[in-house]
Amino acid sequence: MGYNSIVLVKQVPDTANITGDVMKPDGTVNRAKLPAIFNPEDKVALELALQVKDQYGGKVTAITMGPPKAAELLKECLYMGADDVILVTDHKFAAADTLATSYVLNKVIKKIGNFDIIFAGRQAIDGDTAQVGPQTAEKLGLPQITYTEKILELNNGNIRVQRLIDGGHEILVSKLPALLTVVKEASVPRPFRAKRAMAYKNYVPPQLATEDLDVDIKRCGLFGSPTKVYNIESVVLSAGDHENIEPTKEGLGQLIDKLMNDHIFG
Protein backbone atom coordinates (compact mmCIF):
# COMPACT_ATOMS: atom_id res chain seq x y z
CA MET A 1 0.00 0.00 0.00
CA GLY A 2 2.83 2.40 0.70
CA TYR A 3 3.37 5.11 3.27
CA ASN A 4 3.64 8.81 2.56
CA SER A 5 6.22 10.70 4.55
CA ILE A 6 6.86 14.35 5.17
CA VAL A 7 10.35 15.33 6.29
CA LEU A 8 11.12 18.61 8.06
CA VAL A 9 14.56 19.81 7.09
CA LYS A 10 16.54 22.90 7.99
CA GLN A 11 19.61 24.62 6.68
CA VAL A 12 21.87 25.60 9.56
CA PRO A 13 25.16 27.39 10.06
CA ASP A 14 27.98 24.95 10.64
CA THR A 15 28.44 25.69 14.31
CA ALA A 16 30.99 22.94 14.76
CA ASN A 17 33.47 24.93 12.72
CA ILE A 18 33.23 28.35 14.28
CA THR A 19 36.50 30.20 14.13
CA GLY A 20 37.63 33.55 15.42
CA ASP A 21 36.47 35.72 12.55
CA VAL A 22 32.95 34.35 12.72
CA MET A 23 32.37 36.19 15.96
CA LYS A 24 31.99 39.91 15.43
CA PRO A 25 33.57 42.27 17.94
CA ASP A 26 30.16 43.08 19.37
CA GLY A 27 29.66 39.44 20.19
CA THR A 28 27.18 38.63 17.48
CA VAL A 29 27.66 35.95 14.91
CA ASN A 30 28.68 36.82 11.42
CA ARG A 31 26.47 34.30 9.67
CA ALA A 32 27.92 35.19 6.30
CA LYS A 33 31.22 33.65 7.41
CA LEU A 34 29.62 30.38 8.38
CA PRO A 35 29.01 27.78 5.74
CA ALA A 36 25.36 26.68 5.64
CA ILE A 37 24.88 22.95 5.90
CA PHE A 38 22.11 20.36 5.94
CA ASN A 39 21.23 19.93 9.61
CA PRO A 40 22.87 16.54 10.26
CA GLU A 41 19.95 14.87 12.01
CA ASP A 42 17.49 16.09 9.38
CA LYS A 43 19.54 14.30 6.76
CA VAL A 44 19.22 11.12 8.81
CA ALA A 45 15.47 11.77 9.09
CA LEU A 46 15.26 12.01 5.30
CA GLU A 47 17.25 8.79 5.00
CA LEU A 48 14.75 6.97 7.22
CA ALA A 49 11.86 8.30 5.15
CA LEU A 50 13.56 7.10 1.98
CA GLN A 51 14.12 3.68 3.54
CA VAL A 52 10.42 3.44 4.33
CA LYS A 53 9.65 4.30 0.74
CA ASP A 54 12.19 1.77 -0.57
CA GLN A 55 10.69 -0.97 1.53
CA TYR A 56 6.97 -0.22 1.44
CA GLY A 57 6.42 2.24 -1.39
CA GLY A 58 4.78 5.64 -1.04
CA LYS A 59 6.31 9.07 -1.44
CA VAL A 60 8.58 11.46 0.39
CA THR A 61 8.04 15.22 0.61
CA ALA A 62 10.69 17.46 2.18
CA ILE A 63 9.70 20.83 3.63
CA THR A 64 11.81 23.65 4.89
CA MET A 65 10.95 27.06 6.18
CA GLY A 66 13.76 29.50 5.60
CA PRO A 67 15.25 32.18 3.37
CA PRO A 68 15.23 31.72 -0.43
CA LYS A 69 18.77 30.35 -0.15
CA ALA A 70 17.37 27.28 1.60
CA ALA A 71 16.31 26.09 -1.88
CA GLU A 72 19.82 24.58 -2.06
CA LEU A 73 18.94 22.26 0.77
CA LEU A 74 15.78 21.09 -0.94
CA LYS A 75 17.71 20.30 -4.10
CA GLU A 76 19.98 18.11 -2.00
CA CYS A 77 16.87 16.31 -0.76
CA LEU A 78 15.89 15.68 -4.36
CA TYR A 79 19.40 14.42 -5.17
CA MET A 80 19.05 11.91 -2.38
CA GLY A 81 15.67 10.68 -3.57
CA ALA A 82 12.84 12.88 -2.27
CA ASP A 83 9.83 13.02 -4.60
CA ASP A 84 8.61 16.51 -3.75
CA VAL A 85 9.99 19.51 -1.97
CA ILE A 86 8.46 22.74 -0.68
CA LEU A 87 10.17 25.94 0.30
CA VAL A 88 8.20 27.95 2.83
CA THR A 89 9.54 31.44 2.60
CA ASP A 90 8.26 34.89 3.41
CA HIS A 91 9.90 37.75 5.26
CA LYS A 92 6.93 37.65 7.62
CA PHE A 93 8.17 34.23 8.76
CA ALA A 94 11.63 35.53 9.63
CA ALA A 95 13.10 35.48 13.14
CA ALA A 96 10.62 32.87 14.31
CA ASP A 97 11.23 31.01 17.54
CA THR A 98 10.22 27.37 17.83
CA LEU A 99 6.58 28.16 18.60
CA ALA A 100 6.13 30.36 15.54
CA THR A 101 8.10 27.91 13.38
CA SER A 102 5.96 24.97 14.42
CA TYR A 103 2.83 27.02 13.84
CA VAL A 104 3.72 27.67 10.21
CA LEU A 105 5.00 24.13 9.61
CA ASN A 106 1.76 22.70 10.96
CA LYS A 107 -0.23 24.88 8.54
CA VAL A 108 1.93 23.73 5.64
CA ILE A 109 1.51 20.08 6.62
CA LYS A 110 -2.25 20.51 6.88
CA LYS A 111 -2.28 22.00 3.42
CA ILE A 112 -0.31 19.10 1.95
CA GLY A 113 -2.38 16.51 3.82
CA ASN A 114 -2.36 12.82 2.91
CA PHE A 115 0.59 11.70 5.03
CA ASP A 116 1.30 8.77 7.33
CA ILE A 117 4.59 9.71 8.97
CA ILE A 118 6.26 13.04 9.65
CA PHE A 119 9.99 12.90 10.23
CA ALA A 120 12.06 15.61 11.89
CA GLY A 121 15.59 15.74 13.19
CA ARG A 122 15.93 15.50 16.94
CA GLN A 123 17.41 18.98 17.02
CA ALA A 124 18.95 21.64 14.82
CA ILE A 125 22.58 22.42 15.65
CA ASP A 126 22.10 26.19 15.55
CA GLY A 127 20.04 26.20 18.71
CA ASP A 128 19.99 22.59 19.91
CA THR A 129 16.47 23.15 21.21
CA ALA A 130 14.78 19.93 20.01
CA GLN A 131 11.43 21.68 20.25
CA VAL A 132 10.11 22.14 16.74
CA GLY A 133 9.27 18.46 16.18
CA PRO A 134 7.17 17.96 19.34
CA GLN A 135 5.57 21.40 18.98
CA THR A 136 4.49 20.60 15.44
CA ALA A 137 3.07 17.25 16.55
CA GLU A 138 1.10 18.96 19.31
CA LYS A 139 -0.36 21.47 16.89
CA LEU A 140 -1.40 18.68 14.52
CA GLY A 141 -2.86 16.68 17.40
CA LEU A 142 -0.54 13.78 16.55
CA PRO A 143 1.36 11.37 18.76
CA GLN A 144 5.14 11.73 18.71
CA ILE A 145 8.09 9.47 19.18
CA THR A 146 11.22 11.44 20.00
CA TYR A 147 14.79 10.07 19.93
CA THR A 148 13.94 7.46 17.29
CA GLU A 149 16.79 5.01 16.78
CA LYS A 150 15.19 2.41 14.57
CA ILE A 151 11.98 1.74 12.71
CA LEU A 152 11.30 -1.90 13.40
CA GLU A 153 8.11 -2.47 11.49
CA LEU A 154 5.20 -0.87 9.70
CA ASN A 155 1.92 -2.66 9.29
CA ASN A 156 -1.83 -2.12 9.46
CA GLY A 157 -1.43 1.56 10.06
CA ASN A 158 0.89 1.01 13.01
CA ILE A 159 4.57 1.79 13.42
CA ARG A 160 6.89 -0.04 15.77
CA VAL A 161 9.90 2.02 16.81
CA GLN A 162 12.91 1.70 19.05
CA ARG A 163 13.83 4.93 20.79
CA LEU A 164 16.53 6.11 23.14
CA ILE A 165 15.70 6.84 26.75
CA ASP A 166 17.82 7.71 29.74
CA GLY A 167 20.19 4.78 30.21
CA GLY A 168 18.50 2.50 27.72
CA HIS A 169 15.92 1.96 25.03
CA GLU A 170 12.22 1.62 24.66
CA ILE A 171 10.11 -0.10 22.03
CA LEU A 172 6.81 1.55 21.19
CA VAL A 173 3.95 0.95 18.85
CA SER A 174 2.07 3.98 17.62
CA LYS A 175 -0.96 4.37 15.43
CA LEU A 176 -0.31 6.37 12.30
CA PRO A 177 -0.19 9.17 11.48
CA ALA A 178 2.59 10.06 13.91
CA LEU A 179 5.60 12.34 14.11
CA LEU A 180 9.07 10.92 14.72
CA THR A 181 12.20 12.82 15.67
CA VAL A 182 15.37 11.06 14.69
CA VAL A 183 18.81 10.83 16.32
CA LYS A 184 22.01 10.82 14.36
CA GLU A 185 22.83 7.19 15.14
CA ALA A 186 19.64 5.98 13.43
CA SER A 187 21.24 5.64 10.01
CA VAL A 188 23.84 6.92 7.59
CA PRO A 189 22.40 9.18 4.90
CA ARG A 190 22.84 7.88 1.37
CA PRO A 191 25.00 9.85 -1.05
CA PHE A 192 23.48 11.96 -3.82
CA ARG A 193 22.44 9.98 -6.86
CA ALA A 194 24.39 11.30 -9.83
CA LYS A 195 21.45 10.90 -12.19
CA ARG A 196 19.11 12.80 -9.92
CA ALA A 197 21.68 15.51 -9.35
CA MET A 198 21.84 16.02 -13.12
CA ALA A 199 18.08 15.97 -13.51
CA TYR A 200 17.41 18.51 -10.75
CA LYS A 201 20.45 20.72 -11.27
CA ASN A 202 18.42 23.72 -12.36
CA TYR A 203 15.24 22.86 -10.57
CA VAL A 204 13.46 25.67 -8.73
CA PRO A 205 11.55 24.35 -5.72
CA PRO A 206 7.94 25.50 -5.40
CA GLN A 207 7.39 28.11 -2.74
CA LEU A 208 4.67 28.87 -0.24
CA ALA A 209 4.25 32.26 1.40
CA THR A 210 1.76 33.78 3.84
CA GLU A 211 -0.90 34.32 1.18
CA ASP A 212 -0.82 30.63 0.21
CA LEU A 213 -1.40 29.46 3.76
CA ASP A 214 -4.21 29.77 6.19
CA VAL A 215 -2.07 31.58 8.75
CA ASP A 216 -2.67 34.28 11.30
CA ILE A 217 0.15 36.75 10.72
CA LYS A 218 0.24 37.57 14.41
CA ARG A 219 1.42 34.05 15.11
CA CYS A 220 4.24 34.04 12.55
CA GLY A 221 7.84 35.19 12.61
CA LEU A 222 9.21 37.55 15.21
CA PHE A 223 5.73 38.76 16.03
CA GLY A 224 4.46 35.31 16.84
CA SER A 225 7.48 34.38 18.92
CA PRO A 226 6.98 34.66 22.67
CA THR A 227 10.69 34.26 23.40
CA LYS A 228 12.96 37.21 22.61
CA VAL A 229 16.70 37.54 22.68
CA TYR A 230 17.36 40.19 25.28
CA ASN A 231 21.13 40.11 25.29
CA ILE A 232 24.00 38.31 23.61
CA GLU A 233 27.53 38.03 24.83
CA SER A 234 30.33 36.29 23.11
CA VAL A 235 32.23 33.99 25.33
CA VAL A 236 35.54 35.55 26.17
CA LEU A 237 38.08 33.86 28.29
CA SER A 238 39.15 35.79 31.31
CA ALA A 239 42.87 35.75 31.83
CA GLY A 240 42.26 33.74 34.97
CA ASP A 241 44.13 33.91 38.24
CA HIS A 242 46.11 30.77 38.45
CA GLU A 243 49.23 29.50 40.04
CA ASN A 244 51.96 27.93 37.94
CA ILE A 245 53.07 24.55 39.15
CA GLU A 246 56.43 23.22 38.01
CA PRO A 247 56.07 19.75 36.48
CA THR A 248 58.80 18.48 38.78
CA LYS A 249 58.83 16.24 41.82
CA GLU A 250 59.07 19.26 44.12
CA GLY A 251 56.41 21.25 42.30
CA LEU A 252 53.94 18.38 42.28
CA GLY A 253 54.76 17.53 45.90
CA GLN A 254 53.96 21.09 46.98
CA LEU A 255 50.71 21.04 45.07
CA ILE A 256 49.69 17.80 46.75
CA ASP A 257 50.51 19.30 50.17
CA LYS A 258 48.36 22.27 49.40
CA LEU A 259 45.43 20.12 48.35
CA MET A 260 45.83 18.03 51.48
CA ASN A 261 45.77 21.17 53.62
CA ASP A 262 42.60 22.27 51.86
CA HIS A 263 41.09 18.86 52.68
CA ILE A 264 40.62 18.13 49.00
CA PHE A 265 42.91 15.15 49.28
CA GLY A 266 43.01 12.70 52.11
Next chain:
Amino acid sequence: MDKLSHEVWVYIEKKHDNIADVSFELLSKGRKLAEKLNGTLKSVIIGDDLEKLAKQTFNYGAEEAIVVEHADLKQYKTMPYSRILSELVKKHQPRIVLFGATFVGRDIAPRVASNTLSGLTADCTDLQISDITYMKKEYPKLLLQIRPAFGGNIIATIITPDNPVQMATVREGVMEMSALDKPVDGKITKVPYQAEEIDRVIEIIERYQEESKVNLKAALIIVSGGYGMGSKENFELLKELADLIGGEVAGSRAAVDAGFIEHERQIGQTGVTVRPKLYIAVGISGAIQHRAGMDESNKIIAINKDPDAPIFGVCHYKILGDAMKIIPAFIEAYKNKLK
Protein backbone atom coordinates in the same frame (compact mmCIF):
# COMPACT_ATOMS: atom_id res chain seq x y z
CA MET B 1 0.60 43.40 35.41
CA ASP B 2 -0.69 42.45 38.85
CA LYS B 3 -3.00 39.94 37.22
CA LEU B 4 -0.01 37.71 36.60
CA SER B 5 0.43 34.72 38.83
CA HIS B 6 3.39 34.48 41.20
CA GLU B 7 3.60 30.72 41.12
CA VAL B 8 6.70 28.78 40.18
CA TRP B 9 6.03 25.20 39.13
CA VAL B 10 8.53 22.41 38.82
CA TYR B 11 7.59 19.38 36.79
CA ILE B 12 8.78 16.44 38.87
CA GLU B 13 10.44 13.66 36.95
CA LYS B 14 10.69 10.15 38.32
CA LYS B 15 13.69 7.91 38.01
CA HIS B 16 13.49 4.31 39.15
CA ASP B 17 10.49 5.14 41.35
CA ASN B 18 12.26 8.03 43.04
CA ILE B 19 12.44 11.68 42.16
CA ALA B 20 15.21 12.43 39.67
CA ASP B 21 18.01 14.62 41.03
CA VAL B 22 17.35 17.22 38.38
CA SER B 23 13.91 17.84 39.87
CA PHE B 24 15.37 18.49 43.32
CA GLU B 25 17.87 20.86 41.71
CA LEU B 26 15.03 22.70 40.01
CA LEU B 27 13.02 22.89 43.22
CA SER B 28 16.07 24.40 44.94
CA LYS B 29 16.40 27.00 42.21
CA GLY B 30 12.63 27.46 41.93
CA ARG B 31 12.45 28.28 45.64
CA LYS B 32 14.81 31.19 45.11
CA LEU B 33 12.89 32.41 42.07
CA ALA B 34 9.63 32.19 44.01
CA GLU B 35 11.14 34.27 46.83
CA LYS B 36 12.08 36.98 44.34
CA LEU B 37 8.55 36.94 42.98
CA ASN B 38 7.05 36.93 46.47
CA GLY B 39 5.27 33.89 45.19
CA THR B 40 4.95 30.20 45.90
CA LEU B 41 6.78 27.13 44.74
CA LYS B 42 4.70 24.15 43.66
CA SER B 43 5.61 20.71 42.43
CA VAL B 44 3.59 18.88 39.81
CA ILE B 45 3.76 15.10 39.78
CA ILE B 46 2.04 12.69 37.42
CA GLY B 47 2.17 8.94 38.00
CA ASP B 48 0.90 6.37 40.42
CA ASP B 49 1.19 6.14 44.19
CA LEU B 50 2.81 9.51 44.63
CA GLU B 51 2.21 10.44 48.25
CA LYS B 52 5.79 9.75 49.32
CA LEU B 53 7.28 11.62 46.40
CA ALA B 54 4.96 14.58 46.91
CA LYS B 55 6.14 14.91 50.50
CA GLN B 56 9.77 14.79 49.44
CA THR B 57 9.22 17.95 47.42
CA PHE B 58 8.28 19.74 50.66
CA ASN B 59 11.88 19.21 51.83
CA TYR B 60 12.93 21.48 49.00
CA GLY B 61 10.41 24.21 49.62
CA ALA B 62 7.35 23.24 47.60
CA GLU B 63 4.32 24.62 49.43
CA GLU B 64 1.94 22.55 47.39
CA ALA B 65 2.22 19.37 45.40
CA ILE B 66 -0.23 19.05 42.54
CA VAL B 67 -0.63 15.33 42.07
CA VAL B 68 -2.32 13.39 39.27
CA GLU B 69 -2.44 9.70 40.15
CA HIS B 70 -3.76 6.71 38.27
CA ALA B 71 -2.63 3.15 37.65
CA ASP B 72 -2.54 3.89 33.90
CA LEU B 73 -0.09 6.72 34.53
CA LYS B 74 2.56 4.61 36.21
CA GLN B 75 5.10 5.10 33.41
CA TYR B 76 5.89 8.26 31.53
CA LYS B 77 4.00 8.43 28.25
CA THR B 78 4.00 11.51 26.08
CA MET B 79 0.32 11.66 25.36
CA PRO B 80 -1.44 11.50 28.69
CA TYR B 81 1.35 13.31 30.55
CA SER B 82 1.62 16.29 28.20
CA ARG B 83 -2.15 16.57 27.93
CA ILE B 84 -2.62 16.56 31.70
CA LEU B 85 0.11 19.12 32.28
CA SER B 86 -1.18 21.37 29.48
CA GLU B 87 -4.62 21.39 31.07
CA LEU B 88 -3.17 22.28 34.47
CA VAL B 89 -1.06 25.09 33.02
CA LYS B 90 -3.99 26.48 31.07
CA LYS B 91 -6.17 26.49 34.13
CA HIS B 92 -3.75 27.95 36.68
CA GLN B 93 -1.43 30.03 34.45
CA PRO B 94 1.67 29.69 36.64
CA ARG B 95 4.24 32.43 36.05
CA ILE B 96 7.12 29.99 35.58
CA VAL B 97 7.29 26.28 34.77
CA LEU B 98 10.64 24.46 34.98
CA PHE B 99 11.58 21.08 33.50
CA GLY B 100 14.75 19.00 33.45
CA ALA B 101 16.42 19.05 30.04
CA THR B 102 16.26 15.26 30.06
CA PHE B 103 14.79 12.71 27.65
CA VAL B 104 11.47 13.16 29.42
CA GLY B 105 11.66 16.92 29.92
CA ARG B 106 12.58 17.55 26.31
CA ASP B 107 9.71 15.32 25.21
CA ILE B 108 6.97 16.88 27.31
CA ALA B 109 7.96 20.55 27.66
CA PRO B 110 7.68 21.53 23.99
CA ARG B 111 4.24 19.96 23.73
CA VAL B 112 2.98 21.80 26.78
CA ALA B 113 4.47 25.06 25.53
CA SER B 114 2.91 24.55 22.11
CA ASN B 115 -0.47 23.72 23.58
CA THR B 116 -0.52 26.67 25.96
CA LEU B 117 1.22 29.07 23.55
CA SER B 118 3.96 29.69 26.10
CA GLY B 119 7.56 30.64 25.45
CA LEU B 120 10.03 27.85 26.13
CA THR B 121 13.80 28.19 26.41
CA ALA B 122 15.84 25.00 26.22
CA ASP B 123 18.92 24.07 28.19
CA CYS B 124 19.30 27.12 30.41
CA THR B 125 22.49 27.33 32.41
CA ASP B 126 21.22 30.09 34.67
CA LEU B 127 17.88 31.60 35.65
CA GLN B 128 17.36 34.97 37.30
CA ILE B 129 14.52 37.34 38.06
CA SER B 130 14.96 40.95 37.07
CA ASP B 131 13.08 44.11 36.13
CA ILE B 132 13.56 44.61 32.42
CA THR B 133 13.06 47.37 29.93
CA TYR B 134 12.47 45.88 26.51
CA MET B 135 11.33 47.79 23.44
CA LYS B 136 10.75 50.81 25.66
CA LYS B 137 8.36 48.92 27.87
CA GLU B 138 8.85 48.11 31.52
CA TYR B 139 8.50 44.52 32.62
CA PRO B 140 8.81 43.94 36.34
CA LYS B 141 10.26 40.69 37.59
CA LEU B 142 10.80 38.89 34.34
CA LEU B 143 12.57 35.55 34.13
CA LEU B 144 16.00 35.86 32.53
CA GLN B 145 16.77 32.59 30.79
CA ILE B 146 20.47 32.32 30.15
CA ARG B 147 21.82 29.71 27.77
CA PRO B 148 24.72 29.04 25.47
CA ALA B 149 23.89 29.22 21.77
CA PHE B 150 25.70 28.65 18.52
CA GLY B 151 27.53 25.63 19.77
CA GLY B 152 28.45 27.48 22.94
CA ASN B 153 30.21 30.39 21.30
CA ILE B 154 27.76 32.92 22.62
CA ILE B 155 25.72 33.25 25.77
CA ALA B 156 22.21 34.48 25.13
CA THR B 157 19.74 35.90 27.61
CA ILE B 158 16.22 35.04 26.53
CA ILE B 159 13.08 36.66 27.89
CA THR B 160 9.39 35.96 27.40
CA PRO B 161 8.07 39.47 27.97
CA ASP B 162 4.45 39.34 26.88
CA ASN B 163 3.33 35.89 27.94
CA PRO B 164 1.75 34.99 31.23
CA VAL B 165 3.67 31.70 31.40
CA GLN B 166 7.45 31.44 31.06
CA MET B 167 8.93 27.98 30.59
CA ALA B 168 12.48 26.68 30.65
CA THR B 169 14.40 23.43 30.67
CA VAL B 170 17.64 23.03 32.61
CA ARG B 171 20.19 20.22 32.44
CA GLU B 172 20.91 17.90 35.25
CA GLY B 173 23.74 19.08 37.50
CA VAL B 174 23.57 22.73 36.48
CA MET B 175 21.67 24.04 39.51
CA GLU B 176 22.73 23.29 43.01
CA MET B 177 20.61 20.92 45.06
CA SER B 178 19.86 22.25 48.51
CA ALA B 179 17.28 20.82 50.85
CA LEU B 180 15.73 22.89 53.62
CA ASP B 181 16.72 22.19 57.24
CA LYS B 182 13.07 21.81 58.04
CA PRO B 183 10.50 20.76 55.43
CA VAL B 184 7.65 23.07 54.51
CA ASP B 185 4.26 22.07 55.85
CA GLY B 186 2.95 21.67 52.33
CA LYS B 187 -0.35 20.46 51.05
CA ILE B 188 -1.12 17.80 48.51
CA THR B 189 -3.76 18.65 45.93
CA LYS B 190 -5.04 15.66 44.02
CA VAL B 191 -6.40 16.22 40.55
CA PRO B 192 -8.42 13.37 39.04
CA TYR B 193 -7.31 11.76 35.80
CA GLN B 194 -9.80 11.45 32.99
CA ALA B 195 -8.59 9.11 30.29
CA GLU B 196 -8.97 10.08 26.66
CA GLU B 197 -8.63 8.02 23.56
CA ILE B 198 -5.45 9.73 22.40
CA ASP B 199 -3.70 8.64 25.62
CA ARG B 200 -3.62 5.11 24.25
CA VAL B 201 -2.45 5.83 20.73
CA ILE B 202 1.05 4.81 21.69
CA GLU B 203 1.73 1.63 23.57
CA ILE B 204 5.00 0.84 25.30
CA ILE B 205 6.00 -2.70 24.40
CA GLU B 206 9.32 -2.99 26.17
CA ARG B 207 11.63 -0.81 28.17
CA TYR B 208 15.18 -1.66 29.11
CA GLN B 209 16.88 0.79 31.31
CA GLU B 210 20.05 0.29 33.23
CA GLU B 211 20.85 2.33 36.21
CA SER B 212 24.00 4.12 35.22
CA LYS B 213 26.90 2.78 37.21
CA VAL B 214 28.77 6.02 37.05
CA ASN B 215 27.61 9.02 38.92
CA LEU B 216 30.01 11.74 37.97
CA LYS B 217 27.90 14.39 39.60
CA ALA B 218 28.41 12.83 42.99
CA ALA B 219 32.18 12.43 42.57
CA LEU B 220 34.28 14.71 44.77
CA ILE B 221 37.29 14.36 42.53
CA ILE B 222 37.28 13.95 38.76
CA VAL B 223 40.26 13.12 36.60
CA SER B 224 39.31 14.06 33.07
CA GLY B 225 41.25 13.31 29.91
CA GLY B 226 41.08 14.84 26.48
CA TYR B 227 42.14 14.06 22.98
CA GLY B 228 45.67 14.92 24.04
CA MET B 229 45.83 11.65 25.98
CA GLY B 230 46.40 10.04 22.63
CA SER B 231 44.94 6.59 23.21
CA LYS B 232 42.66 4.37 25.20
CA GLU B 233 45.70 2.71 26.77
CA ASN B 234 46.99 6.05 28.02
CA PHE B 235 43.66 6.59 29.73
CA GLU B 236 44.63 3.73 32.04
CA LEU B 237 47.10 6.16 33.61
CA LEU B 238 44.23 8.45 34.48
CA LYS B 239 42.32 5.50 35.90
CA GLU B 240 45.28 4.66 38.09
CA LEU B 241 45.50 8.24 39.33
CA ALA B 242 41.76 8.42 39.96
CA ASP B 243 41.77 5.18 41.94
CA LEU B 244 44.67 6.43 43.99
CA ILE B 245 43.14 9.76 44.96
CA GLY B 246 39.57 8.50 45.20
CA GLY B 247 38.12 10.04 42.07
CA GLU B 248 36.23 9.12 38.92
CA VAL B 249 37.57 9.21 35.38
CA ALA B 250 35.85 11.37 32.77
CA GLY B 251 36.65 12.88 29.39
CA SER B 252 36.06 15.53 26.76
CA ARG B 253 33.90 14.92 23.75
CA ALA B 254 36.92 14.57 21.50
CA ALA B 255 38.17 11.78 23.80
CA VAL B 256 34.74 10.14 23.73
CA ASP B 257 34.48 10.44 19.95
CA ALA B 258 37.92 8.89 19.60
CA GLY B 259 36.77 5.95 21.72
CA PHE B 260 39.18 6.59 24.60
CA ILE B 261 36.32 6.57 27.10
CA GLU B 262 32.63 5.80 27.19
CA HIS B 263 30.01 8.37 26.35
CA GLU B 264 28.34 8.40 29.75
CA ARG B 265 31.53 9.89 31.16
CA GLN B 266 31.58 12.91 28.86
CA ILE B 267 31.80 16.26 30.59
CA GLY B 268 30.42 19.40 28.99
CA GLN B 269 27.50 21.06 27.33
CA THR B 270 26.34 17.88 25.68
CA GLY B 271 27.56 15.66 28.46
CA VAL B 272 27.40 15.86 32.21
CA THR B 273 27.79 19.08 34.16
CA VAL B 274 29.86 18.62 37.30
CA ARG B 275 31.08 20.73 40.19
CA PRO B 276 33.48 18.51 42.17
CA LYS B 277 35.93 19.62 44.83
CA LEU B 278 38.74 18.94 42.40
CA TYR B 279 38.76 18.64 38.61
CA ILE B 280 41.97 17.59 36.92
CA ALA B 281 41.90 18.30 33.18
CA VAL B 282 44.60 16.40 31.34
CA GLY B 283 45.25 16.99 27.65
CA ILE B 284 42.04 18.97 27.27
CA SER B 285 42.17 22.18 25.27
CA GLY B 286 39.22 23.69 27.11
CA ALA B 287 36.70 24.52 24.42
CA ILE B 288 33.73 26.47 25.70
CA GLN B 289 31.48 23.43 25.36
CA HIS B 290 33.77 21.53 27.68
CA ARG B 291 34.21 24.37 30.16
CA ALA B 292 30.45 24.77 30.40
CA GLY B 293 30.39 21.42 32.16
CA MET B 294 33.21 21.92 34.65
CA ASP B 295 34.16 25.54 35.22
CA GLU B 296 32.28 25.74 38.50
CA SER B 297 34.47 23.08 40.06
CA ASN B 298 35.88 24.16 43.38
CA LYS B 299 39.51 23.68 42.28
CA ILE B 300 40.80 22.97 38.81
CA ILE B 301 44.20 21.62 37.85
CA ALA B 302 45.00 21.83 34.14
CA ILE B 303 47.77 19.81 32.56
CA ASN B 304 48.56 20.70 28.97
CA LYS B 305 51.61 21.06 26.78
CA ASP B 306 50.27 24.11 24.96
CA PRO B 307 50.90 27.27 27.02
CA ASP B 308 48.00 29.02 25.30
CA ALA B 309 45.41 26.30 25.81
CA PRO B 310 42.12 27.96 26.84
CA ILE B 311 41.75 25.54 29.73
CA PHE B 312 44.44 27.55 31.54
CA GLY B 313 41.99 30.45 31.55
CA VAL B 314 39.70 28.68 34.00
CA CYS B 315 42.17 26.71 36.10
CA HIS B 316 43.57 27.38 39.55
CA TYR B 317 46.76 25.38 39.05
CA LYS B 318 48.52 25.34 35.71
CA ILE B 319 50.96 22.58 34.93
CA LEU B 320 52.64 23.06 31.59
CA GLY B 321 54.13 19.95 30.06
CA ASP B 322 53.66 16.46 28.73
CA ALA B 323 50.88 14.59 30.46
CA MET B 324 52.60 11.26 29.85
CA LYS B 325 55.40 12.38 32.12
CA ILE B 326 53.44 14.49 34.59
CA ILE B 327 50.79 11.92 35.49
CA PRO B 328 53.27 9.20 36.48
CA ALA B 329 55.25 11.80 38.44
CA PHE B 330 52.09 12.94 40.17
CA ILE B 331 51.18 9.36 41.06
CA GLU B 332 54.61 8.79 42.50
CA ALA B 333 54.63 12.03 44.47
CA TYR B 334 51.24 11.19 45.93
CA LYS B 335 52.31 7.71 46.93
CA ASN B 336 55.34 9.19 48.68
CA LYS B 337 53.11 11.45 50.75
CA LEU B 338 51.10 8.48 51.91
CA LYS B 339 54.15 6.69 53.18
